[in-house]
Amino acid sequence: MTSAPPSPAARTLPFTAPWLLAPMEGVTEPCFRDLVLSRNAPEHLGGTFTEFVRVHATPVPRAIVRRHIGPSRFPQPVGVQLMGNDLERLAATARNAVAAGAPLVDLNFGCPAKGAIAGCAGSALLRDPAAVERVVRAVASAVFVPVTAKIRAGYDDASRVEELARAAEQGGASMLTVHCRTRAEGYCPEVDWTRIARAARAVSIPVCGNGGVETHADFERLRRETGARLAMVGRGALADPWIFSGRRVSVGESARFLVEYADLMRERNQWPGGGIAARVKQLLRYWTAGGLVENEEHRLVWLREKDGEALLARLRTLAAQP
Ligand SMILES: Cc1cc2nc3c(=O)[nH]c(=O)nc-3n(C[C@H](O)[C@H](O)[C@H](O)COP(=O)(O)O)c2cc1C
Structure with a gap:
């Protein structure tokens, strides 16, 4: 029934x-x-x-x-x-x-x-x-x-x-x-x-x-x-993915999110649309967390980087900071 x-x-x-x-x-x-x-x-x-x-x-x-x-x-x-x-x-x-x-x-x-x-x-x-x-x-x-x-x-x-x-x-x-x-x-x-x-x-x-x-x-x-x-x-x-708690994060923590995002997509072999760096850039279009993007000019520097690996390498360097 x-x-x-x-x-x-x-x-x-x-x-x-x-x-x-x-x-x-x-x-x-x-x-x-x-x-x-x-x-x-x-x-x-x-x-x-x-x-x-x-x-x-x-x-x-x-x-x-x-x-x-x-x-x-x-x-x-x-x-x-x-x-x-x-x-x-x-x-x-x-x-x-x-x-x-x-x-x-x-x-x-x-x-x-x-x-x-x-x-x-x-x-x-x-x-x-x-x-x-x-x-x-x-x-x-x-x-x-x-x-x-x-x-x-x-x-x-x-x-x-x-x-x-x-x-x-x-x-x-x-x-x-x-x-x-x-x-x-x-x-x-x-x-x-x-x-x-x-x-x-x-x-x-x-x-x-x-x-x-x-x-x-x-x-x-x-x-x-x-x-x-x-x-x-x-x-x-x-x-700012931390908007829910209102916690302010450092540049290092902010960069670690993006690096982990890239790593997780690679690990799961899953990055619909454009490749891993393109997905990271999609977030960088909005990103304010941790002051990683200092101003709109700096945002353009991130977004205009043609070499995806170079972009990720720069993020990895920042992610090593506390
Ligand atoms: C890139 C993007 C994709 C979206 N995709 C969906 C979706 O799949 N389903 C949905 O209900 N709304 C979708 N929306 C609308 C959002 O859920 C939300 O209603 C809208 O962005 C307004 O909220 P906000 O002003 O906080 O961004 C999308 C919005 C954006 C910016």
């Missing part, structure tokens, strides 16, 4: 603290995530997510999801994020994700990429709150773990953020992350946290506010100003 999945309220969110690392495609693959998790205690960093796993023509098999989860385990949960619009394939992939060990499944309603919009997935679904509700319901009915949803504040504007939040809640989401920018706003520097507050007032499930967290203090400021129970950081953690 199969029993009905538990209600969203009966599914306990597994986060160890109310501060989360955002899913970031091309960045938060297992090597980077593992290093961030290894440097932030569970009371500072409450959990994170895989990059989005795109559900296309067929359900994504368990082995592929397992690759996204990666080999390491930490006290903090790593949710598997899915993006798609086909209810059955999403439901089947969510079951595969749970079988692969996912402690929660997150649904992407925010991706602004042309491919996602053309395929009516990610932020394209923000134009139709009923579709958001259907997608969440299909996945929440398919698995017993918490199912969470991550939306932007809207497609062209934020006028329907309450409606979108309620759609996710009614579909059975156990938590709703609101990235306060609309799809049209992309990744603009300005943020309007009142949109998070509006979503938080519209629903009774926990809301996680996201967008524009740049310092450790911003986590609490966002929660205080919006009523969101959790806060999530994306690029701020690429600038």
Whole structure:
């Protein structure tokens, strides 16, 4: 006999603290995530997510999801994020994700990429709150773990953020992350946290506010100003992976992170996109931790280094400092 999945309220969110690392495609693959998790205690960093796993023509098999989860385990949960619009394939992939060990499944309603919009997935679904509700319901009915949803504040504007939040809640989401920018706003520097507050007032499930967290203090400021129970950081953690604890690190410690990142990718034979130095440079584009990048001119010196091995050798020299 199969029993009905538990209600969203009966599914306990597994986060160890109310501060989360955002899913970031091309960045938060297992090597980077593992290093961030290894440097932030569970009371500072409450959990994170895989990059989005795109559900296309067929359900994504368990082995592929397992690759996204990666080999390491930490006290903090790593949710598997899915993006798609086909209810059955999403439901089947969510079951595969749970079988692969996912402690929660997150649904992407925010991706602004042309491919996602053309395929009516990610932020394209923000134009139709009923579709958001259907997608969440299909996945929440398919698995017993918490199912969470991550939306932007809207497609062209934020006028329907309450409606979108309620759609996710009614579909059975156990938590709703609101990235306060609309799809049209992309990744603009300005943020309007009142949109998070509006979503938080519209629903009774926990809301996680996201967008524009740049310092450790911003986590609490966002929660205080919006009523969101959790806060999530994306690029701020690429600038400073220690943002969760607010600990200031030395140049040596900062460089050691990047060197370990390069070594881990080599050890696991895994550096999707561009090679190891390119991945390190991707972080250096944002990096502020430890004053390793002294100013914008210095950043360009790092980024213009054509010889990947020379770049890594310079980092190794700095990493030898205390
Ligand atoms: C490089 C990059 C990749 C991203 N990939 C994803 C993704 O896979 N899934 C998702 O829900 N959001 C993704 N996002 C959005 C972030 O999760 C987050 O919502 C956004 O960056 C706003 O937070 P921030 O202002 O703290 O950076 C991505 C953002 C960036 C910069």
